[in-house]
Amino acid sequence: MSTDQTHLTDFVQIRHAQKAFGQLEVLKDISLNVARGQIVAIIGPSGSGKSTLLRAINDLDPLTGGEIWLDGTQVNKSLPHRQYEKHINQMRQEIGMVFQHFNLFPHMTARENVTMAPKMLKGLSNEAADALAEEQLQKVGMLERIDYYPSQLSGGQKQRVAIARALAMKPKLMLFDEATSALDPELVDEVNQVMKKLAEEQMTMIIVTHEMDFAAAVCDRVLFMDQGVVVEEGPPEVIFKRPEKERTRAFLRKHLENAP
Numbered sequence: 016m017s018t019d020q021t022h023l024t025d026f027v028q029i030r031h032a033q034k035a036f037g038q039l040e041v042l043k044d045i046s047l048n049v050a051r052g053q054i055v056a057i058i059g060p061s062g063s064g065k066s067t068l069l070r071a072i073n074d075l076d077p078l079t080g081g082e083i084w085l086d087g088t089q090v091n092k093s094l095p096h097r098q099y100e101k102h103i104n105q106m107r108q109e110i111g112m113v114f115q116h117f118n119l120f121p122h123m124t125a126r127e128n129v130t131m132a133p134k135m136l137k138g139l140s141n142e143a144a145d146a147l148a149e150e151q152l153q154k155v156g157m158l159e160r161i162d163y164y165p166s167q168l169s170g171g172q173k174q175r176v177a178i179a180r181a182l183a184m185k186p187k188l189m190l191f192d193e194a195t196s197a198l199d200p201e202l203v204d205e206v207n208q209v210m211k212k213l214a215e216e217q218m219t220m221i222i223v224t225h226e227m228d229f230a231a232a233v234c235d236r237v238l239f240m241d242q243g244v245v246v247e248e249g250p251p252e253v254i255f256k257r258p259e260k261e262r263t264r265a266f267l268r269k270h271l272e273n274a275p
Contacts, residue, residue: 026051026086026219027072027188033080034067041067042078043243051086052217056230056251059240060266065223068240069192072221073110074103085109086187108136111181112190115197117173119165125152125176126161129183136184151179155209171202178209189213191222207233227270231255239263 025048034042041064049055057065070076072083074091083090090106092099119128129151130144139147152158155175165173174194181189191210195203207229213220214233224230230237230251237254239247239262247260258264 025049026053027221028084029068029072029081030084031081032068032071032078032083034064034071034076035079041243042071044081045243045245047238047245049219049221051219053236054214054218054220054222054234056234056237057221057223057240058225058227058230058237058266059246063240064243065240066192069112069190069221069223072188072190073107073112075112104136108184109187110190111184111186111188112192113174113177113181113194115193117165117170117177117197119173119177119180121165124162124164125157125168125179128165128176129180132180133183147183148179151183152176154182154212155179156205169202170198171205174198174206175209178206182213187219189218189220191220191224193223193225196225225270227255227267239266241266 027047027049029045029047032042032045033040045068057068059065067076071078072090074083078091085106086109088106090103092102094102120131123131126145126148129148130139133139133147134141134144148161149158152161155178157172157175157179160168160172165176168176194210195206198206203226207226210220210222211233222230222234234251236248237251238245239254239258241262247254247258247263254263255267258267
């Protein structure tokens with residue numbers, strides 16, 4: 016059986032992922048499969064490689080070794096430059112990513128932030144793109160602020176616009192990299208509610224988070240990473256209540272001690 020036909024039930028496949036910055040190994044032979052519609056949380060201390068792994072999925076941080084596959088297609092193909100650019104641009108249309116610091120264009124309204132990529136990359140007309148923006152901003156509870164600029168929005172509102180922008184491309188997979196960590200505590204819940212709604216719609220998601228309660232409530236699986244490896248993984252009720260590894264237990268104890 017050819018490589019691209021194996022494990023097709025595994026919608027996302029990370030095979031022996033390695034990443035080094037010079038002599039510093041950030042990811043050390045990580046393999047992970049995610050089924051379609053599954054929600055996976057990645058937890059762990061700062062510097063454990065969580066965000067690097069997430070960014071490697073859409074090749075923003077290209078791996079030193081290993082492979083990333085999405086829905087039967089290898090994301091990080093080795094191709095001549097021009098072919099690679101075409102390939103990765105296509106793949107990134109299928110992978111929505113929401114960052115810690117929103118990354119909205121400050122000179123554009125919420126509507127314009129959401130419509131830019133569908134118009135540029137998918138050739139949508141202004142009318143079709145506007146309808147799409149209204150649909151996605153409605154989904155995240157931001158329709159009333161469709162013509163506001165980022166400077167007129169709270170952190171939570173900006174992040175919800177960023178989610179709408181990612182969803183407007185109709186991605187197969189959503190990646191969230193500490194999407195609530197830059198927000199004031201009272202704004203965290205409004206973003207979490209949007210992510211819970213996506214979970215109910217069975218959007219495939221990989222979420223790097225420091226919010227254990229959210230991961231326990233929403234995610235199907237939890238991975239605990241430390242020092243570039245997956246120390247332990249399993250259902251949230253196991254990882255949070257009956258972890259096997261001492262490193263996991265120590266991390267969770269420390270997190271509980273530091274919780275507000």
